Amino acid sequence: EVQLVQSGAEVKKSGESLKISCKGYGYNFSRYWIAWVRQTPGRGLEWMGTVHPGDSKTRLSPSFQGQVTISADKSIDTAYLQWTSLKPSDTAMYFCMRAASWDLPPFDYWGQGTLVIVSS
Amino acid sequence: QSVLTQPPSVSGAPGQAVSISCTGSSSNLGARYNVHWYQQVPGTAPKLLIYDNVKRPSGVPDRFSGSKSGASASLAITGLQAGDEADYYCQSYDYRLSGSRVFGTGTKVTVL
Numbered sequence: 001e002v003q004l005v006q007s008g009a010e011v012k013k014s015g016e017s018l019k020i021s022c023k024g025y026g027y028n029f030s031r032y033w034i035a036w037v038r039q040t041p042g043r044g045l046e047w048m049g050t051v052h053p054g055d056s057k058t059r060l061s062p063s064f065q066g067q068v069t070i071s072a073d074k075s076i077d078t079a080y081l082q083w084t085s086l087k088p089s090d091t092a093m094y095f096c097m098r099a100a101s102w103d104l105p106p107f108d109y110w111g112q113g114t115l116v117i118v119s120s
Numbered sequence: 121q122s123v124l125t126q127p128p129s130v131s132g133a134p135g136q137a138v139s140i141s142c143t144g145s146s147s148n149l150g151a152r153y154n155v156h157w158y159q160q161v162p163g164t165a166p167k168l169l170i171y172d173n174v175k176r177p178s179g180v181p182d183r184f185s186g187s188k189s190g191a192s193a194s195l196a197i198t199g200l201q202a203g204d205e206a207d208y209y210c211q212s213y214d215y216r217l218s219g220s221r222v223f224g225t226g227t228k229v230t231v232l
Contacts (some may be wrong), residue, residue, distance in 0.1 A: 037168055044122055044209070044223060044225055044226050045166070045226070046223070047223065048220065060222050061217075062220070095166070103213050104153065104213055106171035106211070107158075107166075107168060108168050108171075108177065109168075110166055111165065111166040113163075113165050
């Protein structure tokens with residue numbers, strides 16, 4: 001059974017760094033892209049970017065360039081989303097998803113979500 | 121900022137049918153990119169409901185159907201059930217935004 005399992009909720013302070021993870025089970029992790037989206041009540045779902053674990057190629061949304069880093073370690077079937085300096089506006093639910101390519105195919109499996117809370 | 125526009129809410133009685141629109145532009149739906157639909161029950165992750173405009177993943181009831189015409193798409197739900205109460209999002213690709221995936225604004229379906 002295909003599953004994406006994300007790391008647990010985080011409570012951080014403004015300026016701190018953070019790396020959350022998404023581990024794949026039940027399929028060849030290296031062959032599918034992993035994307036990340038941010039969900040907030042005010043802005044809905046926003047696509048942040050994507051990584052191909054097989055060769056570590058990434059595509060970032062212009063809205064998130066310079067704000068986050070997306071990476072993957074195919075040896076442990078895990079993708080990551082990281083910040084070097086969090087802001088209160090980064091408070092959101094973050095989901096990872098799988099897709100057959102970086103652009104057009106649907107997100108057929110989703111992680112359960114990681115809640116990130118950043119206080120000032 | 122969402123570039124696909126959906127109505128904030130729709131509602132219907134059990135057994136009735138509802139429809140959700142998704143309006144895009146010439147750089148996404150109007151450029152013939154496919155639309156996908158996701159269902160998000162409160163407190164859970166979104167789930168793929170319709171892909172490539174009209175296709176249903178295995179396990180999705182045929183009460184859910186999709187269509188697309190020009191720069192607009194629609195999701196129809198027939199025989200509304202209490203379990204259909206959720207948020208629904210359309211999603212596509214936009215070539216203008218340095219090649220980005222884009223989501224709709226989301227529609228809350230309420231079963232009266």
